[in-house]
Amino acid sequence: MYVCMCHAVTEARVKQEIDEGATTPRQIARGCKAGTDCGSCVRRIQALLGESGARPCPTARLAKRIGLAEQAAPQAA
Structure with a gap:
């Protein structure tokens, strides 16, 4: 099955990248x-990536929604 139609990349090809060490x-x-x-x-x-055990990187919007967005550093007084 194709994962990326733009570049004709199959699920098997993505899994191969994961098997070769890709984690993001x-x-x-x-x-x-x-x-x-x-x-x-x-x-x-x-x-x-999640199925392979890697921690998938959420999009910025999803990260914010689930509380993973970076907190602003406290302002120095």
Whole structure:
């Protein structure tokens, strides 16, 4: 099954990148270009990373919603 239609990257190819050590969507993108065009496949890539035991990187919006967004540093007095 295709994960990235823009670059014709299959699920098997993404899993190969994971097996070769990729732990983030960015690392997968470096290896096979999946997720570098329209971005619609990034959630599936994150899910495949999660299935492999890697901690998937949430989008900034999701991170904020679930409380993982970076907190602003306290202002020095």
